[in-house]
Amino acid sequence: MQTSDLKNLKIAIVGAGYAGAASAKALSLLGADVDVYEQAGQIREVGAGIGLRPSSMDRFRQWGIFDAIAKVSSPSDYFEILTATGDPIMKDTWPEIDDFAEETKTHLIHRGDFIEALLGVLPEGMVHLGHKLESIQDKGDSSVLTFANGRTVEADLVVGADGIKSVVRQNLFSDKAPVFSGEHAYRAVISVDDAHGMVVDDNLRMYIGRGTKIYLLPLRHRGQVSFDVTTLCADGSWSPAATKDDLMAAVQGFDERLVGIARDLDMSAVNIRAVYDIDSVDTWHSDSVALVGDAAHSMLHHQGQGANSAILDAGGLADALREADSVKEALALYQATRKPMTDELQRISRQGWTEDEINDVFPGQKPAAQQPQD
Template sequence: MNIAIIGGGIGGLATAITLLKHGFNVQVYERAQALRPIGAGLTLTPNGLNTLNAIQPGLVESLKQAGSQMNTLILKRSTGEIIASKPLTALEHYGQPLLNIQWSRLQAILASLLPSDIIHLNHQCIGFEQHESSVETHFENGKTIQSDLLIGADGINSVVRQKLIGDGSPLYAGRMSWRAVIQYPHPLLTPNLATLITAADGKNFLLVDVGEGYTFWSAGALLADDSVCQRATDAKARVLEIFAEWADPVEAIIQATPADEIVERPICDRTPLQRWSEGRVTLLGDAAHPVVPSLGQGANTAFEDAYELAECLSLAPSIEAALDAYERHRIPRTEVIYIRSANQGNRSYKPESETTLQEMMKSSQMNQNEFEEWLYSYKPSENRKFVI
């Protein structure tokens, strides 16, 4: 089977790796002209790490060398006062840590596991046409390709999704975000630590060690207007103004970050779909089920998608049957994660955010514990019975 994947992000690359291992002929088409570093970090949770281990045994050990295993979460007020401190015990409970890593570092490691000639850069998908026995995909550079199956792994603004589903633009969640990755030594930024700083006026600031001497910072604020600044210097000035007079090291790390390395984005999601596929085309990752980043599950669920889609395609008697099994298993799980992410994200920016975030850190929150048990205990090798 010839399979084309639109999107060379971490979800698309993980999908290509596992499909190749199953013997499929895979090609990846990425719109960017180069796989360049971007100012983002992410957390790989036990469910995502278990899945990556199933996709490529030994991969997680490489990621641990490149990232940082988070062992402590500190919650602070914008004045610098510590509200709560929580030791993180994911490794003891689930056999895998909470692993923070640079998005670009993860992308590079995944890309290194693939033959270089299957990743095609500068290929912006502009549409596709389905035929009885193939899919014809068109690119902005004039190229057209034929495949037996097309997988849209092209993110929250997926071109494949718009052609397949046509549900318009993502939904603005009422919050603007700014983020960057920077080498910034500071006494308050110690290894294996994450610090969440909150204020009652709808602002949060996150500082995370992502390994190799880098810190990921992410700022979020309630804003009615979802428009972004046209110039990088204006975006930097904006985030500096919004977080002015916050306790050290907030202002200092923003100031130290070059303006062109700060990513300004509206926080968005999409209402869950009841189907991700039609004919010989399907969706994966943020193209299928984008969520706000309150639980850090975007990448982790994309890896789950990749593993299970490959399993379905290898075990089912037809593409139609494989995509049906893929949706039946994946959609219910991602719907739960969507609802939880949306609710927790909204509550984290309300005036009572300090109380909300503090309660989420308490081990006595059985509901939260039960959810984490369900979320993090996912092991792909135990899911084949659902696929067949």
């Protein structure tokens, strides 16, 4: 699109998480009039650590925010996969390190630090808190958002960045419910001093046992480590009432140091949730609305690609608006470019367990899609 057309473009982004904040940065650099509407009254990111791949870090370099992300993260050279007792399975450098003009490493970062850094590079006043989306009316060349606080907003382009329970997706593109993976995730951030000597560098390690995986993701720039236990379980409640005994049963048979970390955890500081994704959505866009991030392709965390895919969506959407002659053409180009990649990542991410492991928890069947239980 012409620079003058982009500067006259009014864009409303629903959601101020990774996808929304990244989209706001990328689209505002086009010169468009961008506003972000977030349902929460304050931004508070729970969870633990993630890895920002070289392709994401290169986007940050293009957007002029590489240093803002780098100063609250640790560069990592490789990842390692081991058995439950620590025997090596594979060790490899992160993909894409040498794919860009400069050597670009994966950066390990706390989710809270990441969203704070992203929001911190947006212009003051761009993000509007306390705006819970109730409905969206697609009028063809524009769309109207109606919020629970009574406000309505009309925009030339609406970006649905409102997560796995996306109101935008459910109103316009797919009313399918999230799919329970048959997993529980226990996530905590602990001091490196409490890691029983298992954190010696800035590289991710995953330990694989029967029906359980443990991820150790160092956050040494803040003197901490992200400890994640993902285990097969039949309870699909969004926030299951899991206990320390449940956690200890999941880590049985692992390296005694990992068992020790789990034993020492204060369960009140552990984020426990059932793990969901969504089935592939056929269409991400209309002529004036597009989905990004989890709203478009929420995926399981086994490949560590959720946040990275959201960032690349943001970059891909901005690229398409530059290249195409109209918003309508740009949104079609955006989906054609990004969807094949995220479809494949969704597929691969669902291959986390053997049939025998699944049959231990779901005898004779695989975990079925089901309505989330609140």
